[in-house]
Amino acid sequence: MKKLIHKGFMALALSVSILACKSPKTEEDTSTKKETMVSSKDLSTDFHSHANPGEAVITHLDWEAKVDFDKKIISGIARLSIKKTDKAIKLVLDTKGLNIEKVTLGDQEEPAGFTLGEAHEILGSELTIPINEKTKKVNIYYQTSPKAEALQWLDPVQTAGKKHPFLFTQSQAILARSWIPLQDSPGIRFTYTAKVEVPKGLMALMSAENPQKVNEDGIYRFVMPQPIPAYLMALSVGDLTFESLGDRSGVYAEKPVIKKAVYEFGEMENMLAAAEELYGPYQWGRYDLIVLPPSFPFGGMENPRLTFATPTILAGDRSLTSLVAHELAHSWSGNLVTNANWNDFWLNEGFTVYFENRIMEALYGPSYSEMLAQLSQGDLKNEVNDLMNGPHPEDTKLKLNLTGRNPDDGMTAIAYDKGFFFLKTLENKVGREKWDNFLKEYFTENAFKTMTTESFISYMNENLFEKNGIPVDDKLYQNWIYGEGLPKDFPTVKSERFENVDKQLKKWISGSKASSLQTKDWSTHEWLYFIRQLPKDLKIGQMNQLDKAFKFTASGNSEILAAWFIHVIDNHYKAAYPKMEEFLINVGRRKFLVPVYGEMLKEEGGKEMALDIYKKARPNYHFVSSSTLDEMLGYSPN
Ligand code: BES
Ligand code: ZN
Secondary structure, three states, X not given: OOOOXXXXXXXXXXXXXXXXXXXXXXXXXXXXXXXXXXXXXXHHOOOOXXXXXXXXXXXXXXXXXXXXOOOOXXXXXXXXXXXXXXXXXXXXXXXXXXXXXXXXXXXXXXXXXXXXXXXEOOOEEEEEEXXXXXXXXXXXXXXXXXXXXXXEEXXXXXXXXXXXXXXXXXXXXXXXXXXXXXXXXXXXXXXXXXXXXXXXXXXXXXXXXXXXXXXXXXXEEEEEEEEEEHHHOXXXXXXXXXXXXXXXXXXXXXXXXXXXXXXXXXXXXXXXXXXHHHHOOOOOOOEEEEXXXXXXXXXXXOOOOEEEEOHHXXXXXXXOOHHHXXXXXXXXXXXXXXXXOHHHHHHHHHHHHHHHHHHHXXXXXXXXXXXHHHHHHHHHHHHHHXXXXXXXXXXXXXXXXXXXXXXXXXXXXXXXXHHHHHHHHHHHHHOHHHHHHHHHHHHHHOOXXXXXXXXXXXXXXXXXXXXXXOOOOHHHHHHHOOOOOOOOOOOOOOOHHHHHHHHHHHHHHOOXXXXXXXXXXXXXXXXXXXXXHOOOOOOHHHHHHHXXXXXXXXXXXXXXXXXXXXXXXXXXXXXXXXXXXXXXXHOOOHHHHHHHHHHHHOOOOHHHHHHHHHHHHHHHOOHHHHHHHHHHHOOOOO
């Protein structure tokens, strides 16, 4: 715990633990009429924010910032426009590790006091600013900490070009507060403008209208006219270049990567068209994507107008672009209709996996989307199994209770894949036509609004079931949303293309040579399924044979590598160790790191191996990944 910092005249006892002072919230649940549902009142207020939107709420941010790569800090002024009640006496913001220099009120910049609360390990410190009747604007002068959790500062060697440094942010779920003082709750939306100064020669991009060229003076201005929640604030600075992909879309990347990226994302305009055809017009102007350096901790992040993506989806054959469909789909599910708080995370991700699947079906047919669905089912079954045998079996419910916990704990396959299968179940129940009409209306009517699980249920009861004369079945909600594990009506998915994979695998297991299997037309997904279905215990001879026939260790496909490394570890296949180590040092994507390091921990002597690699790799990882792995590996940097 950090020491209390008192500044200004309000050095009162405002620094009480946040648990003790829950503030009034704007987004109250109004829908839970049925006793059988959960007592959702507590779960619909945002435990993960200190903000007091019921008293004073931010509506616009005007951000001025200077990015200093030498000191690894951003110096900024956040000018916040607010809306408040007549009786409002304070504005409460979220901060984490920020150094607050001064606060002023209004365009006249009248000096104001402020109090910074005690630093909570997960939530950070609340910044309380006294306001008066006339206050419409609050200006906060501040600096970020070099350790700001959202920010990753990369040295030139960590980039593709090797000549210039790079900076990117990752704000979801509650890290925006580590680089801008805001009301960091998904239920609170604001528009923004920004003026950002970066070293000359570098390009700055945000989740806003973006430049397509380098500005010689290093000063960039941004406008974001659509209101967004804080977790969608994003900034990226580097030696970047832009290529158009069509009327509304394009890609940013470092020069050595741009050509590959342009090829990989060649279907972007078609994806946009398919998405609009399904659930209504794209509401954000342009849709661009930036390929980040490999330390980016996620596959993708749906920052509005500018998806942030890992370079590990550049497979060279467009085989991993369902990730783009996923991030694009968030432009409806998540960015337009937003989960009210992190307990409703499945509303963002489950809908997005469903929508992603439908986009891929529209582009490549059901045989493709069925493969995705079956892989998703495999992930889900493993996750349910792990969670049900762990300390938090209740995390297998769609509606989470993350009070007192890190919202990151909710980022499991439950929100994604159980959410997806629930929506598929609903589709099966009412038929695709009614379902699609309903979803289109859902996204249109609720655009730029916040949704709780309960308000979704109530909206669906009315607009899907009652409207179509279909009886509402509360058991559905009890089982899928408020129940643990997988319900009995879990839909079966069967990919025909995977049936052939099963056949070939059987042949191999019963003694046929790997080189004799019929794998000629297999896509990445068939290979992934094949690798995941391989028996756990294999002989070194078998590993050799597979590798010789199918060149897994030499694969340029990150998904194939990550799946193969599990067997490499299980079977001590040393020939692949150097490649695996290189992968772990270069790639910071948590989804790959956790299973691979995790598998090492299950082996005798594996912890030493994991730590040995981790010590070399850790400086390359973003906080999101290193904090998860520190805990997993029992590693402490000091
Ligand atoms: N919004 C998520 C990433 C995220 C979730 C970041 C929660 C922080 C907290 C993003 O849309 C996502 O789901 N990314 C996946 C992609 C995938 C499921 C196709 C990823 O990064 O692996
Ligand atoms: Zn997502």
